[in-house]
Amino acid sequence: xxxxxxxxxxxxxxxxxxxxxxxxxxxxxxxxxxxxxxxxxxxxxxxxxxxxxxxxxxxxxxxxxxxxxxxxxxxxxxxxxxxxxxxxxxxxxxxxxxxxxxxxxxxxxxxxxxxxxxxxxxxxxxxxxxxxxxxxxxxxxxxxxxxxxxxxxxxxxxxxxxxxxxxxxxxxxxxxxxxxxxxxxxxxxxxxxxxxxxxxxxxxxxxxxxxxxxxxxxxxxxxxxxxxxxxxxxxxxxxxxxxxxxxxxxxxxxxxxxxxxxxxxxxxxxxxxxxxxxxxxxxxxxxxxxxxxxxxxxxxxxxxxxxxxxxxxxxxxxxxxxx
Amino acid sequence: xxxxxxxxxxxxxxxxxxxxxxxxxxxxxxxxxxxxxxxxxxxxxxxxxxxxxxxxxxxxxxxxxxxxxxxxxxxxxxxxxxxxxxxxxxxxxxxxxxxxxxxxxxxxxxxxxxxxxxxxxxxxxxxxxxxxxxxxxxxxxxxxxxxxxxxxxxxxxxxxxxxxxxxxxxxxxxxxxxxxxxxxxxxxxxxxxxxxxxxxxxxxxxxxxxxxxxxxxxxxxxxxxxxxxxxxxxxxxxxxxxxxxxxxxxxxxxxxxxxxxxxxxxxxxxxxxxxxxxxxxxxxxxxxxxxxxxxxxxxxxxxxxxxxxxxxxxxxxxxxxxx
Numbered sequence: 001x002x003x004x005x006x007x008x009x010x011x012x013x014x015x016x017x018x019x020x021x022x023x024x025x026x027x028x029x030x031x032x033x034x035x036x037x038x039x040x041x042x043x044x045x046x047x048x049x050x051x052x053x054x055x056x057x058x059x060x061x062x063x064x065x066x067x068x069x070x071x072x073x074x075x076x077x078x079x080x081x082x083x084x085x086x087x088x089x090x091x092x093x094x095x096x097x098x099x100x101x102x103x104x105x106x107x108x109x110x111x112x113x114x115x116x117x118x119x120x121x122x123x124x125x126x127x128x129x130x131x132x133x134x135x136x137x138x139x140x141x142x143x144x145x146x147x148x149x150x151x152x153x154x155x156x157x158x159x160x161x162x163x164x165x166x167x168x169x170x171x172x173x174x175x176x177x178x179x180x181x182x183x184x185x186x187x188x189x190x191x192x193x194x195x196x197x198x199x200x201x202x203x204x205x206x207x208x209x210x211x212x213x214x215x216x217x218x219x220x221x222x223x224x225x226x227x228x229x230x231x232x233x234x235x236x237x238x239x240x241x242x243x244x245x246x247x248x249x250x251x252x253x254x255x256x257x258x259x260x261x262x263x264x265x266x267x268x269x270x271x272x273x274x275x276x277x278x279x280x281x282x283x284x285x286x287x288x289x290x291x292x293x294x295x296x297x298x299x300x301x302x303x304x305x306x307x308x309x310x311x312x313x314x315x316x317x318x319x320x321x322x323x
Numbered sequence: 324x325x326x327x328x329x330x331x332x333x334x335x336x337x338x339x340x341x342x343x344x345x346x347x348x349x350x351x352x353x354x355x356x357x358x359x360x361x362x363x364x365x366x367x368x369x370x371x372x373x374x375x376x377x378x379x380x381x382x383x384x385x386x387x388x389x390x391x392x393x394x395x396x397x398x399x400x401x402x403x404x405x406x407x408x409x410x411x412x413x414x415x416x417x418x419x420x421x422x423x424x425x426x427x428x429x430x431x432x433x434x435x436x437x438x439x440x441x442x443x444x445x446x447x448x449x450x451x452x453x454x455x456x457x458x459x460x461x462x463x464x465x466x467x468x469x470x471x472x473x474x475x476x477x478x479x480x481x482x483x484x485x486x487x488x489x490x491x492x493x494x495x496x497x498x499x500x501x502x503x504x505x506x507x508x509x510x511x512x513x514x515x516x517x518x519x520x521x522x523x524x525x526x527x528x529x530x531x532x533x534x535x536x537x538x539x540x541x542x543x544x545x546x547x548x549x550x551x552x553x554x555x556x557x558x559x560x561x562x563x564x565x566x567x568x569x570x571x572x573x574x575x576x577x578x579x580x581x582x583x584x585x586x587x588x589x590x591x592x593x594x595x596x597x598x599x600x601x602x603x604x605x606x607x608x609x610x611x612x613x614x615x616x617x618x619x620x621x622x623x624x625x626x627x628x629x630x631x632x633x634x635x636x637x638x639x640x641x642x643x644x645x646x
Binding site: 040 | 349350368411445535
């Protein structure tokens with residue numbers, strides 16, 4: 001396998017940044033972090049057949065590989081800057097790599113993120129990214145900062161990715177070609193091309209207390225905030241709208257997908273009640289929908305209340321890999 | 324697979340550092356880089372059956388996974404600080420993970436490196452590390468800084484790892500248990516537990532011009548320096564001693580291993596002739612052997628001269644994965 005040729009092929013796509021003193025091609029890259037800021041760093045791996053269906057198009061894999069990592073930076077309120085990519089490929093496949101690069105750099109370029117290192121190795125298809133951003137000292141949105149009385153918010157429409165996955169598993173949604181139906185295509189895009197809520201994370205600095213991205217499922221990830229903050233939370237399903245795309249499935253599992261489904265990469269955050277309007281404005285500036293869906297309370301764990309106000313038990317606590 | 328339990332198991336081993344404001348457990352870690360320094364960042368993946376024999380002991384895999392990345396930072400003259408680890412495991416295997424952690428953190432703790440993020444996923448055994456260090460502005464040892472007339476140096480004894488690999492492939496060296504013979508065990512350790520030359524890299528700041536670590540093979544990696552610096556190099560085999568362990572193999576391939584074998588993770592660097600004694604002192608302070616083995620010259624590529632001063636052709640240009 002021509003490792004160097006593969007790296008070269010990726011390298012052609014890389015855009016420069018003023019804070020990259022030395023990019024790919026040496027033993028390590030050299031980066032210039034902004035003075036007075038902290039680094040936020042995260043690493044996530046996607047494996048074929050575990051984190052995405054093996055037949056997923058290369059471009060969609062490329063997008064998602066970066067998206068799941070940028071979503072973690074968004075959840076910290078960090079400005080993404082750089083990333084590394086470790087790519088294991090079963091065979092030297094130039095057209096696959098071109099497709100992968102197309103999706104990966106479409107997202108990287110949208111947010112001006114420089115690929116500064118990594119390697120390509122032979123092996124079962126696996127993609128590891130480490131993404132690095134920066135955040136002013138003390139401004140990061142942490143999981144451990146929720147306070148009793150905070151409102152609980154969520155961006156976008158959690159559950160759509162889980163719906164797409166369920167439909168695909170039931171052979172009711174294609175994964176490699178567009179769906180004929182517009183609403184189905186919406187669901188499909190939500191699974192294949194999640195949007196990391198970077199701008200929302202940046203706008204929520206100084207407003208939100210705690211924040212997490214929804215990769216495992218709303219209840220599960222809000223549960224991380226509760227555990228780390230030593231609090232409980234109450235979610236009201238009545239305050240969580242059902243999107244047209246979700247409604248169109250006419251499936252009994254819609255609420256389950258919303259609170260238990262993973263892979264959405266929306267943000268769930270808490271903010272003081274008196275910041276309610278400021279949070280609305282921040283989300284509007286970031287051009288993302290957002291809903292106030294509950295409240296932080298004393299205790300532990302997440303209680304979900306149905307439309308009648310009765311406690312409601314999600315059938316599965318969080319996202320388990322489908323593989 | 325209990326992903327969270329696996330992460331917890333690794334996390335127990337993690338030591339704190341003053342420059343880690345928030346470690347594993349949030350969406351991202353928060354790090355405090357030293358003022359006025361640049362970041363050096365590198366990423367390398369090891370796959371079972373490609374980068375190490377599949378039966379290699381977990382502790383040896385753990386050590387090597389980190390070592391190959393630290394070696395890249397050493398080659399930049401960077402001070403290693405933090406790393407992330409993405410670990411794909413075929414099955415939930417607590418004893419394997421304990422072994423892996425033992426080797427990984429033995430090296431991490433030796434150099435006070437904090438594991439600050441990563442994930443564990445189900446999949447064929449694969450290990451990706453991104454390592455980050457820091458270096459004062461402009462002090463990094465780059466591949467593109469060799470100048471005509473520079474002396475070419477190498478640390479340690481390149482070739483020993485390649486010898487161990489060849490002996491293992493010929494069923495003459497065990498991989499999972501110690502060798503009976505002391506010299507054979509030396510070779511085995513060089514393959515399984517390479518020593519990243521961090522202290523040497525730090526001491527060579529301000530002395531060396533260009534530097535690279537030997538992962539692909541001496542000629543191949545020195546070739547990277549030549550290509551990036553727009554120069555050629557001449558190596559004299561007579562100046563490259565043959566260690567007792569290498570000599571004990573009584574193998575006709577010893578010189579091939581020395582100039583063409585990979586996996587050594589020694590440093591190859593260039594330095595001006597007038598710094599010869601200062602380089603000797605720096606290596607002595609770093610407690611590592613070093614040999615002046617050649618010279619940078621006009622032209623391109625690496626010429627190897629045998630003991631008689633005749634041009635000598637390595638049979639293979641660089642390390643190709645054995646898998």
